[in-house]
Amino acid sequence: MTFGKSIKIFLIDGDPSGRLTCELSNWTGLAYRIPRTEVKKCGDRPNLNSTGVYMLFGRNDDDKEAVYIGEAEEVYTRLQSHLREKDFWNEVIVFISKDENLNKAHIKYIENKLYEKAKAANRYDVLNGNIPPMPSITEADRAEMDEFISNLEMLVNMLGHKLFVEIKDTSETNDGEILYIKGARDANAKGVQTQEGFVVLQGSRIASSVVNSYSERLEAKRNDLIRTQKVQIQNGEFVVMEDLLFSSPSLAADIVMGKSANGLTEWKNKYGTILKDLS
Known part of the structure; x- marks a missing residue:
């Protein structure tokens, strides 16, 4: 209590x-x-x-x-x-x-x-x-x-520092709270909404490549995740090595899918209901 x-x-x-x-x-x-x-x-x-x-x-x-x-x-x-x-x-x-x-x-x-x-x-x-x-x-x-x-x-x-707050304690996440994306180029991710934004969970896979229209800002973000080994290439797949916090479901979807995406419609629960209809 x-x-x-x-x-x-x-x-x-x-x-x-x-x-x-x-x-x-x-x-x-x-x-x-x-x-x-x-x-x-x-x-x-x-x-x-x-x-x-x-x-x-x-x-x-x-x-x-x-x-x-x-x-x-x-x-x-x-x-x-x-x-x-x-x-x-x-x-x-x-x-x-x-x-x-x-x-x-x-x-x-x-x-x-x-x-x-x-x-x-x-x-x-x-x-x-x-x-x-x-x-x-x-x-x-x-x-x-x-x-x-x-x-x-x-x-x-x-006082403004989440120094000791884990991004997401998945042990306390109900199965019904987990959202999914499956897309082209091996994208296959799980995530959850939090008070801070949207968390892509460890073990997810992001797209192995990006579309030609992918913005420089998103490509820089993706490359930084790879450079810092938060995303690693394993057997040709781009695997998320730790829970990743994004400011919005759409930014998370952009990174996962390797293209501009609407997170409110791309993220779905296990029953196929889109995030927009879960709010």
């Missing part, structure tokens, strides 16, 4: 694009979202120099969303060093405890779990050079930290 949550946001400088704090009711955690350009102002936040975890957000050299996940016993001091040493990031989200009950082992545990969750979700390029070590903590501490992590994930998502 899920319950509603009350979230309190405070704009530190009165600027919605600037520094802010974020809290959940009845939770000891406190989140800061800080633009890179505002980090040096944070000397006026004494609690930022306590123990905590943080995520540096930016883009990598391929212009993909990227993150570095870290921990520190004095977060503000660590952030100042990252201003000098890491240039990819433009925003940081920090989590500390209002009652200062996080110790070094706690934040090491949280850092390890966040790293694993970010890698599993596979939305961001995780720039940590090494896997954060897992400390030894008691079962009671693990339970408390897992609850802390659950709330942390919610607030990171609410």
